[in-house]
Amino acid sequence: MRPIKVGLLGMGTVGTGVVRIVEGHQEDLSSQVGSPIQISKILVKDLAKQRHLHVNSEVMTENPWDVIYDPDIDVIVEVMGGIEPTKGYIIEALDRGKHIVTANKDLMALHGVEIMEKAKANQCDVYYEASVAGGIPIIRTLMEGFSSDRITKIMGIVNGTTNYILTKMSQEGAAYEDVLKEAQALGYAESDPTSDVEGLDAARKMAILATLGFHANVALEDVSVRGISNVSKQDILYAKRLGYEMKLLGIAERQDDQISVVVQPTMVKSSHPLSSVNGVFNAVYVYGEAVGETMFYGPGAGEMPTATSVVADLVAVIRNMRLGVTGQQAHHAYKEKKLKTDDQIAYKNFILLDVHDKAGVLAKITQVFTKFNVSLESVVQQPNPHNPDAEIVIVTHEASQSSLNKVLNEFNQLDVIKSIKSAYRVEG
Secondary structure: OOOEEEEEEOOOHHHHHHHHHHHHOHHHHHHHHOOOEEEEEEEOOOOOOOOOOOOOHHHEEOOHHHHHOOOOOOEEEEOOOOOOOHHHHHHHHHHOOOEEEEOOHHHHHHHHHHHHHHHHHOOOOEEOOHHHHOOOOHHHHHHHHOOOOOEEEEEEEOOHHHHHHHHHHHHHOOOHHHHHHHHHHHOOOOOOOHHHHOOHHHHHHHHHHHHHHHOOOOOHHHEEEOOOOOOOHHHHHHHHHOOEEEEEEEEEEEEOOEEEEEEEEEEEEOOOHHHHOOOOEEEEEEEEOOOEEEEEEEEOOOHHHHHHHHHHHHHHHHHHHHHOOOOOOOOOOOOOOOEOOOOOOEEEEEEEEEEOOOOOHHHHHHHHHHHOOOOEEEEEEEEOOOOOOEEEEEEEOOEEHHHHHHHHHHHOOOOOEEEEEEEEEEEO
16 A cells, blocks of 8 residues: 655644654554555744754755645644644645644634535545643544433543642642743743633633534633633632632533533532642543543643644544545534523532621621522631631532622622632532
């Protein structure tokens, strides 16, 4: 059999890993697909750059069209990232009948519907396993492993940077700003960490997972997003005292075909498996009507874990080529998207209040909860050693988002409350 020729767009961290695996595992890969796999052209930014991995200079190019227009290339692996010009390259490649493997979460979250439609029109495959959770095969699991089940909830830690920060804050009592600087020094966080710490990276991944899990086109703007930059050492301490760990969770839920998708700091019960996922690791917890609860855990980033997912997708594409079934991926969003309203989204809440330490404070606060039909699981009032006032820690029973908003709005007007110091979702 002739070699399957692959074009590689990008040779950064993940691209280097892809070359290592394809060249180092050639015998195993060839036995799986029935022919050798050859990376015949690689797009790089700078031909003169010194690289950790030796690659024949004749294979590399600074011109993307050398890859896209090459008639001998069957599959293009995109690991350069970004939206433009990457999207244009992929659309052009699909129009030329080339299959795509990508690790680009931003592109798939924002333009995945358009790209998949273009792929279908040209009978091409587009695989994107590495776009969500690095080395964890969650996309293939949702598309194939859960094909006979009905998923009701997907809850996950899908950003390693924020999980590293929250883990260090929890285990060492460190401040957010100090851990962020450490994460940047170690290469876990970018010099501009906004996408990670404000939850945007996780939101893109959750849009992809919700689309696959619920068979409806969930867009990035459908995801309610809140990051971790305002999480304090005090919040972490109270979480631990109450038997919780603070995690940035992506939560996608479906009930009666109505969907909600959020990314926000969440207090997770210490007995829940997600609470023990620490450092830069990722985990996705899936609830199915038939199977019940399952969890998928592993490295969410890094050269070799992510490259492993990319090459697994490459193998899947080549197998489809051999079988003559490219362009016929099983997933399509056949359900109408129906988003839950704030009245339909319900969960438990943690609220920390800074209050005047005087008689009648608790009574006024509980009256507000009663007014909006929010019941309380626990209420603790204790003196604040740093000022003459007091703090009240409240955990509610499950309440609607709209009711909680009304409670918090009224708290802002209540004379006995100095400030709402924090409010978080509670899971587990």
